[in-house]
Amino acid sequence: MKNKLKVERAIHDLTQADLAQKIGVSRQTINAMEKNKYVPSTVLALKIARLFKKPVEELFFLDEND
Amino acid sequence: MKNKLKVERAIHDLTQADLAQKIGVSRQTINAMEKNKYVPSTVLALKIARLFKKPVEELFFLDEND
DNA sequence: ACAAAATGTAAAATAAACTTTACTTTATGT
DNA sequence: ACATAAAGTAAAGTTTATTTTACATTTTGT
Numbered sequence: 001m002k003n004k005l006k007v008e009r010a011i012h013d014l015t016q017a018d019l020a021q022k023i024g025v026s027r028q029t030i031n032a033m034e035k036n037k038y039v040p041s042t043v044l045a046l047k048i049a050r051l052f053k054k055p056v057e058e059l060f061f062l063d064e065n066d
Numbered sequence: 067m068k069n070k071l072k073v074e075r076a077i078h079d080l081t082q083a084d085l086a087q088k089i090g091v092s093r094q095t096i097n098a099m100e101k102n103k104y105v106p107s108t109v110l111a112l113k114i115a116r117l118f119k120k121p122v123e124e125l126f127f128l129d130e131n132d
Numbered sequence: 133a134c135a136a137a138a139t140g141t142a143a144a145a146t147a148a149a150c151t152t153t154a155c156t157t158t159a160t161g162t
Numbered sequence: 163a164c165a166t167a168a169a170g171t172a173a174a175g176t177t178t179a180t181t182t183t184a185c186a187t188t189t190t191g192t
Contacts, residue, residue, distance in 0.1 A: 001108060001109050001112070015137085015138060015139085016138075016139070017137095017138080017139095025180070025181085026180070026181055026182075027138095027139090028140095028141090028142095028180080028181075028182085029179080029180055029181075031139070031140065031141085032141095032179090032180085034139095035140080035141090037141095037179095038178065038179055038180085039107045039108055039109050039178085039179080040107070040108050040179080040180095041105045041106070041107060041108065041148085041149085041179075041180095042067060042105055042106050042107065042108050042110070042111040042122070042126050043067050043105050043128065043132050044108070045108040045111065045122070046067070046122070046123070046126060046127075046128050046132070047128065047132065049122075049123070050128070055121050055122070055123060056108070056111070056112070056115075056121070056122035056123060057112070057115070057121060057122060060108050060112060061112075062109065062112050062113065062116070066109050066112070066113065081167085081168060081169085082168075082169065082170095083167095083168080083169095091150070091151085092150070092151055092152075093168095093169090094150080094151075094152085094170095094171085094172095095149085095150055095151075097169065097170065097171085098149090098150085098171095100169095101170075101171090103149095103171095104148065104149055104150085105148085105149080106149080106150095107149070107150090107178090107179085110149095
């Protein structure tokens with residue numbers, strides 16, 4: 001799975017720490033998500049989508065590994 | 067988090083086993099998701115949304131616990 | 133160039149997702 | 163009522179998400 005977190009953060013001018021705090025996870029979790037180290041839970045995806053006011057599908061994408 | 071998996075399955079006339087097989091997880095995983103035993107990964111949410119041709123947000127919902 | 137902030141990374145620990153096996157209960161069709 | 167399919171459940175095991183701490187590297191502002 002891939003995502004556009006880094007782009008969205010840039011649009012909203014948020015640091016990884018800012019975003020982490022807003023959705024209630026550690027900064028490393030955000031960093032790891034952006035670096036595709038692991039797949040976040042659906043709760044996190046929904047919270048991030050809500051924060052950025054975009055559908056989950058515009059932020060997270062299945063890829064060939066999925 | 068809550069979800070409408072059971073309803074969607076009914077609409078599409080799929081058993082838990084059918085759905086499990088289509089998205090590549092065990093039947094118990096589907097059952098546990100429907101019974102809110104745990105939160106699925108974003109990959110699963112995206113696959114289920116794609117299968118049912120509905121946005122993730124129409125199938126999965128944050129609740130007060132999130 | 134320097135200081136500070138932001139990002140990247142990594143190891144160890146914990147929590148949670150997911151599988152497998154197996155059994156029980158409930159629903160459906162005849 | 164009976165047989166069968168579907169759904170519910172549970173324990174044990176494996177894998178993966180997430181946290182915490184800590185440090186290194188890169189970026190940004192002055």
